[in-house]
Amino acid sequence: MKKHNKKLVIANWKMNLLKDPAINLARKISEAGDISVDLVICPPDLLIDSIKSQTNISLGAQNCSAHAEDFGACTGDISAAMIKNIGCNYVIIGHSERRKYHKENNDIISAKITNAHKAGLVAIICVGESLEERQEGRSHDIVLNQLSALPPTSTPENTIIAYEPIWAIGTGKSASLTEINQMHEYIRFEKDFKIVYGGSVKCDNAKEILSLGQVDGLLVGAASLDFEQFYKIIK
Numbered sequence: 517m518k519k520h521n522k523k524l525v526i527a528n529w530k531m532n533l534l535k536d537p538a539i540n541l542a543r544k545i546s547e548a549g550d551i552s553v554d555l556v557i558c559p560p561d562l563l564i565d566s567i568k569s570q571t572n573i574s575l576g577a578q579n580c581s582a583h584a585e586d587f588g589a590c591t592g593d594i595s596a597a598m599i600k601n602i603g604c605n606y607v608i609i610g611h612s613e614r615r616k617y618h619k620e621n622n623d624i625i626s627a628k629i630t631n632a633h634k635a636g637l638v639a640i641i642c643v644g645e646s647l648e649e650r651q652e653g654r655s656h657d658i659v660l661n662q663l664s665a666l667p668p669t670s671t672p673e674n675t676i677i678a679y680e681p682i683w684a685i686g687t688g689k690s691a692s693l694t695e696i697n698q699m700h701e702y703i704r705f706e707k708d709f710k711i712v713y714g715g716s717v718k719c720d721n722a723k724e725i726l727s728l729g730q731v732d733g734l735l736v737g738a739a740s741l742d743f744e745q746f747y748k749i750i751k
């Protein structure tokens with residue numbers, strides 16, 4: 517049974533935008549009226565401080581360190597405590613691009629979620645199967661295994677689950693409404709948290725996806741980089 521009424525739209529800018537266009541986009545979004553959803557933008561880390569100081573948008577990071585300490589000899593890492601300190605309230609963890617390019621497994625993802633919770637951040641945990649896994653009928657098992665990375669600190673208040681089938685990310689082919697609703701229902705049976713959908717969300721399919729009973733919101737990649745399109749989504 518769906519319990520969460522307010523829709524949430526999370527923009528994942530990934531590794532895109534230089535400083536000036538990023539600030540311009542964030543300011544346009546911040547100053548836009550008639551926004552009917554809760555909104556979170558996850559820019560590249562280097563842009564967070566500038567956007568924080570020039571807009572009133574709620575912000576998140578796209579990753580955090582798995583290291584157990586907030587500070588230390590961990591070259592290139594940014595801790596959850598640092599992300600919180602710079603003014604973010606959210607962090608995306610376990611995106612399929614990080615699972616693929618950085619070989620993140622359940623142990624690493626679990627450590628990152630624990631760190632996010634300890635820092636007072638809401639962890640947005642990405643789960644989803646590949647096309648091959650779906651065709652083999654293993655979607656539920658894959659997602660269930662990914663959900664097992666959630667540490668005992670996870671609650672509906674500090675954790676959001678993003679269902680992102682890998683075959684729908686950046687392909688222009690989103691999952692069908694039935695596929696989305698069924699997987700969200702399955703996830704909710706395991707974890708009754710806020711569950712958002714990601715994967716080729718555009719202005720022309722966002723409304724019907726958001727209207728699904730099991731969908732609490734969206735995680736938007738490419739379409740969040742274009743103001744006109746993103747505004748139609750959040751309006």
Ligand SMILES: O=C[C@H](O)COP(=O)(O)O
Nearest residue numbers: 528685686715716737738
């Ligand atoms: O985090 C966002 C997802 O990877 C979706 O990306 P996309 O909207 O470009 O398909």
